Structures are given as structure tokens and as C-alpha cells.
Amino acid sequence: MDWIMQPWPWYVSGAAIALVMLLLLLVGRNFGMSSNLRTFCTMCGAGKTSEFFRFDWKEQQWNLIVVVGAIIGGFIAAHYLTADPAVAINPVTVAELNTLGFESAGKAYLPTELFSSGVFSEPATLGLLALGGFLVGFGARYAGGCTSGHAISGLSNLQWPSLLAVIGFFAGGMVMIYFLFPLIF
């Protein structure tokens, strides 16, 4: 059982994701996580502001239960299935991140510079986190899906729109990291 405490290799991880998609199809649903963000908006009353949010959110209750499961899964994995949370990224990447100011690279699961509870007293960091989330939420709905809906479900169904979306994901990600990170960090 020691393997389960180690980071899972890519082939086990990829197969597990395909299994999640298969199981959702077999219970009559589709794999797509970002639509939950729209459901949250509707539950908060956003239907008053835009027709886009006027739908019966109870139809999406199943996906909210998947979200609760994902939270519980994160808790189980982090607390009971992980011996050492440090992510062993490429040493070249570690050195690069160190020069950008990320001292925690190679030593933690998430950069402490962005995700330790100390950031709650750092308005600039909070602003970056909120901005990152905002772009994810806006972009996912604009593109009609995120990594699960397009990169996994959409590509699995050989849908051209999903390939375009994934090309967009990578173009945006590379612009952020190659051009904007040196300006931000």
C-alpha cells in the first residue's frame, strides 16, 4: 500500500480521471466542473441580473454533490494518503521559481507565497488570487467549459470546439507565465 502514499504516476492519474468521466456517463451525467460556478451565481440570485442565470438550479444538484465529494476527497488525500506533500518538480523549474521569489518551490504542495494563511493580511496577494479566479470563471463560461468539460470530455468526444478551447487555454497560460509573471512577481 506504500504506493498510494506517494504521488501517483501520470498513467494511474490519467486512468483515474478517465474512470471518473466513465462513471459520470454511466450514471447519466457529464463531466464538467465549471458549470457549478454558474449554479452558485443562480443560487445567489444572479437571475435578477441576467437571463443567463435563469434556470432551475436544482437540476444541477447532482453536480454540487460531486463538488462536495471533491472537497471530501481533497481532505482524505491530503490528511490520510500523503506522506510528504512536497511536489518534486523539475530542478530547473525550482531554480527559475526561486529567482521569481518563490522560495517554497520543490518544498511544498502549493507556493506558501500565495497560499499560506498569512496571505489574508496581504491585499496585493489576495488581489492576485481573486484576479486569477475571476479570469478562470469568466473564461470558462465564455469558452463553454474548462479542463474537465473541454480538455477531457470534449476531446474524448473528438469535438473540434474543445480542441480550439484547449489551444486557447495553452496560449493564455503561456502568455501569463512567459510575459506577465516577470512583471507581476
Add this chain to the structure above:
Amino acid sequence: MRSLSYLLIGILFGITMFKSEAASWFRIYEMFKFDAFHMYGIIGTAVVLGVIIVQAIKRFKVKSFYGDPIQFEPKEKSVPRYLIGGFIFGLGWALAGACPGPMFTLVGAGYLPILIVIAGAVLGTWAYGLVKEKLPH
């Protein structure tokens, strides 16, 4: 029963996101820098198996556990919305280091600042709903 099946699938998903390190900001950075095969291996394996699964479901007309036909809703044909929307998503994915699935996983793992990212994502979704009609689709 159905609710329990959704919950269990969600738990499997959450554990997978954390243990695969796909929920790690560092792995996303490394992916966009092309410094490791890890994330490409994960997505590639999932897609190759996914294509086989979807083709098998279509060919053998597999039904759901509840006897209904399994349907795939095709995405509407368009170019700008996928490229522009995808580009904006990519900017955020790289900055926050998490896409919508892993965001929830990280709440359970105890990284509370991710709640700010989620709040931002809900706001971003809401903003899209407000300006949707004015955007090229």
C-alpha cells in the same frame, strides 16, 4: 442512492486531483514551461482512454445504469468564443494554478486562500453573464 453515487464519484475525483498533483500550482507552472511530461501524461492518458470509452459507448449503444441512453451534447460551432474564452481561462489557470475541479479539492486539503480564488471565479462567471450579449461568440 443516486446522490451517494455522485458523492463517491466526487470523492474519487478529489483524491485523484490531489494525488496526481494536478491540483498543485507548481505542476501547472511546470506544464506551461514544458519542463516535465507529468501533466501531459495525465491529460494524454485520460484523453486516449476517454476516446476509447466514448467510441465504445456510441458503437455498442451502452445505456446508463438507470437504463437511459447515454447522450453527448455537441458544442455549438464557433471559433472566437473558444479561442478568446479559452485564452482568458488560460491566463487565470496559470496565475491561480488551479482550474475549477482542483479548486474544490484544495478547499478540502485545507489551503484556505483558495476560497478567494473560488470567490473570484464565481464573480468572473457572474460578470460573463452580465456582458455575454456584447461579446463575440
